[in-house]
Amino acid sequence: APAPIQPEPSAIVLAAFGTTYDSAVDSLLKIQHDVQQAYPDTPVRFAFTSNIIRKRWHQRRDDRDYQVAHPEIPAELYQVKNVLGTLADLQNDGYRDIVVQTTLLTHGEEFTDLLAYTDALSGIDTLKAKWKPFQRITVGRPLMGTWGAQQEYRHDLEALTQALAADVDQARRSNAALVYMGHGNDHLSTGLYYELEELMNQHYPDVPVYVGLVEGHPDFDRLSARLQQDGVTRVQLRPLMVVAGDHASNDMAGDEPDSWKVQLQQLGMEVEPILSGLGNNPQVRQRYLNHLNDAAAAAGIVLK
Ligand SMILES: C[C@@]1(CC(=O)O)c2cc3[nH]c(cc4nc(cc5[nH]c(cc(n2)[C@H]1CCC(=O)O)[C@@](C)(CC(=O)O)[C@@H]5CCC(=O)O)C(CC(=O)O)=C4CCC(=O)O)c(CCC(=O)O)c3CC(=O)O
Ligand SMILES: [Co+2]
CATH class of the missing domain: 3.40.50.1400 (Rossmann fold)
Structure with missing residues (x-):
């Protein structure tokens, strides 16, 4: 031996x-x-x-x-x-x-x-x-x-779903849909994010949860189309990232016309961005x- x-x-x-x-x-x-x-x-x-x-x-x-x-x-x-x-x-x-x-x-x-x-x-x-x-x-x-x-990756996704309970509670109190901005990438399937969204909606059926990505899919166009289809009028936006840094401050919550906040506001939604990373x-x-x-x-x- x-x-x-x-x-x-x-x-x-x-x-x-x-x-x-x-x-x-x-x-x-x-x-x-x-x-x-x-x-x-x-x-x-x-x-x-x-x-x-x-x-x-x-x-x-x-x-x-x-x-x-x-x-x-x-x-x-x-x-x-x-x-x-x-x-x-x-x-x-x-x-x-x-x-x-x-x-x-x-x-x-x-x-x-x-x-x-x-x-x-x-x-x-x-x-x-x-x-x-x-x-x-x-x-x-x-x-x-x-x-x-x-x-099992699926176990990690389930555990993450449970770890995000406080985000759901906060959206529920505001009577808002919970919309996450993940990062993603263009090089391989980002299907994990779809699975997470599905698990969140199964686990917390009373608060609609959506996940969109900076890169890869589901992208912002798909996200905003679904929000409109579902008649969502009020959203809480949060980074699905460890830090609320550059992507969260600019791509998500910035005041430029291409930020998610401004684009969703343009569609008539009330948008509350929450600049807190998952490390908190x-x-x-x-x-x-x-x-x-x-x-x-x-x-x-x-x-x-
Ligand atoms: C490879 C690259 C390709 C590309 O995107 O172009 C890439 C890929 C990925 N980044 C990820 C995460 C984050 N990216 C940022 C920020 C920036 N990312 C940028 C570039 C690049 N990012 C290219 C490499 C450049 C290099 O090596 O330096 C910057 C420099 C410029 C820009 O984006 O234009 C800008 C800095 C702006 C600034 O502060 O100055 C933050 C921090 C933050 O937002 O503050 C987080 C952490 C979020 C968190 O905390 O979770 C993930 C997800 C990983 C995961 O799964 O977690 C992937 C994809 C993956 O790994 O698959
Ligand atoms: Co990056």
Whole structure:
């Protein structure tokens, strides 16, 4: 039998797309806080997968005025790296067992690229096993799940449906339909979002719930056609994203003629945008923690 793998110092990386909006950072910090609380003796560091967003924070590193105006931004953010750099730093600091938990919602373009990085890094082999830079790197699945038989994606969607109960309650109190803006992508089916919408409507039959996407389908044209068909006159708009950042502030709630808010108002609907990311929802944060725990357990990584 092969020798059992000895536990090595372990660390957690939260791999987020990122945001340039300081008002939205809190939503990510709350996830870090909860994970840190669950594992007080394990470092929990961020990686941002977006090149553009990392660059913005690095520019702010040299902007004293910005930093003084934003004491809520932790120093870590001004030098946030991609997963490549974050893992290299951890290896340099002596950590060889790494759990990467994504804050992405779907196994789309960003998550596919994240896996490409982690696969390549865990594939670095050395002549002597003791010099291998990483012993184990494991990646926790996105909020809406991934392929595979180990963790059913449908179960993740059901759990997310339950986690969104407070959004439904708020729409119910306003006598409004609940309309989510997800991100989506153009490269593979975004059918998960249709399934989520269906589950939401099954689970909360008294509040109509709709999901539309920035990229891919259901797109805004389809969404607005359905709202009109169904005679909806009042909507609460929310991002189905971890942060209420650029997409939520502009594409969803902006005052430009192409924002969802303005277009729906133009159709005669009363629109209330709610600029709160999913990271503000404690039950969503618990879902990410569950995914992290599943990944660590499956890899045999011990977190302290
Ligand atoms: C590949 C790319 C292709 C493309 O869209 O062009 C792409 C893809 C995806 N982005 C996703 C998520 C988010 N995108 C943003 C924001 C921006 N995204 C932008 C570009 C790009 N996004 C291209 C890569 C560029 C690069 O690497 O830098 C920016 C820079 C410019 C722009 O969009 O024009 C603009 C920043 C504006 C700013 O702040 O300066 C935010 C944050 C926010 O809204 O604040 C979130 C998190 C929402 C959350 O928190 O959940 C997801 C869903 C993943 C999931 O499933 O969760 C996918 C699709 C997928 O992965 O499949
Ligand atoms: Co994007």
